[in-house]
Amino acid sequence: MGTTQLETVPEPKYWHLRTVLSEALDSEFTVGEILPNERDLAARFGVARATLRQALEQLELEGRLQRRRGVGTTVAPPRVGVAVGTGQHAWPGMQGDDRQPVDCTLATPPAAVAAALETARDEAVHIVRSTRTTHGQAIAAELLYVPQASVPDLSAIDAPSGPARARAVLRGLQRLELEGRDSAVELGSARADDAKELDRLPGAPVLVVTTRFLAAGRTAALSVATYRADTCRLTFGASGGVEIQDGPQRQAS
Amino acid sequence: MGTTQLETVPEPKYWHLRTVLSEALDSEFTVGEILPNERDLAARFGVARATLRQALEQLELEGRLQRRRGVGTTVAPPRVGVAVGTGQHAWPGMQGDDRQPVDCTLATPPAAVAAALETARDEAVHIVRSTRTTHGQAIAAELLYVPQASVPDLSAIDAPSGPARARAVLRGLQRLELEGRDSAVELGSARADDAKELDRLPGAPVLVVTTRFLAAGRTAALSVATYRADTCRLTFGASGGVEIQDGPQRQAS
Numbered sequence: 001m002g003t004t005q006l007e008t009v010p011e012p013k014y015w016h017l018r019t020v021l022s023e024a025l026d027s028e029f030t031v032g033e034i035l036p037n038e039r040d041l042a043a044r045f046g047v048a049r050a051t052l053r054q055a056l057e058q059l060e061l062e063g064r065l066q067r068r069r070g071v072g073t074t075v076a077p078p079r080v081g082v083a084v085g086t087g088q089h090a091w092p093g094m095q096g097d098d099r100q101p102v103d104c105t106l107a108t109p110p111a112a113v114a115a116a117l118e119t120a121r122d123e124a125v126h127i128v129r130s131t132r133t134t135h136g137q138a139i140a141a142e143l144l145y146v147p148q149a150s151v152p153d154l155s156a157i158d159a160p161s162g163p164a165r166a167r168a169v170l171r172g173l174q175r176l177e178l179e180g181r182d183s184a185v186e187l188g189s190a191r192a193d194d195a196k197e198l199d200r201l202p203g204a205p206v207l208v209v210t211t212r213f214l215a216a217g218r219t220a221a222l223s224v225a226t227y228r229a230d231t232c233r234l235t236f237g238a239s240g241g242v243e244i245q246d247g248p249q250r251q252a253s
Numbered sequence: 254m255g256t257t258q259l260e261t262v263p264e265p266k267y268w269h270l271r272t273v274l275s276e277a278l279d280s281e282f283t284v285g286e287i288l289p290n291e292r293d294l295a296a297r298f299g300v301a302r303a304t305l306r307q308a309l310e311q312l313e314l315e316g317r318l319q320r321r322r323g324v325g326t327t328v329a330p331p332r333v334g335v336a337v338g339t340g341q342h343a344w345p346g347m348q349g350d351d352r353q354p355v356d357c358t359l360a361t362p363p364a365a366v367a368a369a370l371e372t373a374r375d376e377a378v379h380i381v382r383s384t385r386t387t388h389g390q391a392i393a394a395e396l397l398y399v400p401q402a403s404v405p406d407l408s409a410i411d412a413p414s415g416p417a418r419a420r421a422v423l424r425g426l427q428r429l430e431l432e433g434r435d436s437a438v439e440l441g442s443a444r445a446d447d448a449k450e451l452d453r454l455p456g457a458p459v460l461v462v463t464t465r466f467l468a469a470g471r472t473a474a475l476s477v478a479t480y481r482a483d484t485c486r487l488t489f490g491a492s493g494g495v496e497i498q499d500g501p502q503r504q505a506s
Contacts, residue, residue: 011445015455018442058456061442079439084489185438186332186486187458189271189314192264202268203311205440205458233439236337236489 014054017047021055025064025075035065035073061205063230080134082227084183084209084234091178091213092130092144092223093170099130099142101166109145116212116222119147126151128166131197132225139232141194142225146173150220176215183211185234194226205229267307270300274308278317278328288318288326314458316483333387335480337436337462337487344431344466345383345397345476346423352383352395354419362398369465369475372400379404381419384450385478392485394447395478399426403473429468436464438487447479458482 035041042052056073059065066076092099106124108114114121125147132140148154151172188208195202206226213221227234288294295305309326312318319329345352359377361367367374378400385393401407404425441461448455459479466474480487 012455015445058442061440061458081437182488184334184486184488187314187440187460187482189311192268202265205314207438207440229440233437235437236435
């Protein structure tokens with residue numbers, strides 16, 4: 001990366017620097033490569049450290065860079081496409097589902113979850129905790145809230161706790177006919193327990209996907225899944241979806 | 254909000270403060286209310302300014318707070334649910350679509366878009382620029398890339414440019430039978446032009462939705478839409494979707 005002085009441009013300086021850096025990442029760096037330190041980079045581009053840092057933050061938001069403690073800033077691999085909305089008629093835990101159930105508890109859900117499930121405010125529901133992993137790395141932590149009424153035949157004796165219990169709840173759900181599901185995606189910040197599971201710091205940006213599973217005319221289960229926003233793009237759609245090669249940020253910029 | 258000293262907790266201090274603040278927002282503040290200044294808030298909770306700022310940043314990520322220049326930090330209204338994946342068989346611009354076409358140009362798209370559209374690298378495509386607004390506020394800026402082959406009957410004479418041209422391209426698309434579409438959502442940062450349209454600063458976190466529209470066995474159009482991440486939750490699903498009252502961050506915390 002040679003010395004490149006930024007000319008005066010109408011857009012903010014850090015934004016222009018982001019574009020210049022983005023092109024440099026494409027042409028001069030390989031995935032996993034460690035970037036020069038901030039002082040050197042700032043000097044090369046003739047900008048203040050603060051401007052450089054803003055540009056690096058943008059590129060981190062866009063998934064182009066990763067900052068890791070003790071390593072520095074590295075060039076990130078392309079984001080992984082994770083199917084979220086496909087299989088409209090599959091319950092969690094069905095064949096082909098890559099969720100790993102890790103635990104199951106019986107507890108009172110948050111008020112808004114109880115409202116969505118139409119359970120009484122103090123009614124305990126099964127809470128199945130799962131993770132999704134890709135290439136050995138956890139990409140999502142999911143809580144699935146299941147009213148006891150949705151799995152009436154569940155036996156406490158067979159599987160009192162842990163992954164076995166979680167699987168028993170999922171098997172119970174699969175006895176219901178799934179009528180449909182809908183999802184919402186929004187930006188959030190990782191809660192402490194999710195952050196730990198996802199190898200992120202608490203408060204890191206995440207994509208939170210809420211999914212309602214509908215059976216017998218009501219919400220039979222509600223899932224709140226937290227996806228790493230740095231490494232994931234969430235894919236929706238019934239057409240099976242050939243992956244678009246690059247992320248839209250690269251396409252559009 | 255009284256004086257509340259934070260006790261020692263295993264999670265990071267700013268994260269615990271975020272939870273305490275979040276509860277205070279629910280119980281003591283109303284939407285639109287301006288928060289006390291940072292110095293006062295830090296003193297009340299017995300934390301350093303830096304800790305307070307980190308907690309405020311989390312709550313901004315989660316859409317609980319808005320920071321506006323010259324106003325200060327205010328309590329944000331609940332996020333607006335915006336349907337993104339419904340109407341699997343509707344083209345953009347069909348009846349009931351809330352997109353407002355603002356412009357249309359003929360230009361060479363970014364390389365990744367050309368690859369997805371299977372057009373030649375230097376082939377110009379129609380680029381329809383639209384906005385989506387809710388309650389008078391722009392929530393999304395969209396670029397729809399349409400190969401000339403998808404709208405062969407388009408007349409340059411009828412509508413040479415601007416919104417009229419954009420509508421002519423959309424009408425042309427609607428003559429094709431839409432076979433399906435798929436979408437991907439990922440975190441991004443607002444480009445300068447989108448940021449202006451969305452009343453955000455360049456680099457603000459946004460949700461970028463890429464949608465492929467399939468007709469005659471190929472990608473007939475590709476849309477890259479930038480949604481405000483602070484005010485929007487994107488909803489997907491065929492079931493029509495009753496809105497879940499609160500965002501999942503409130504549900505899960």
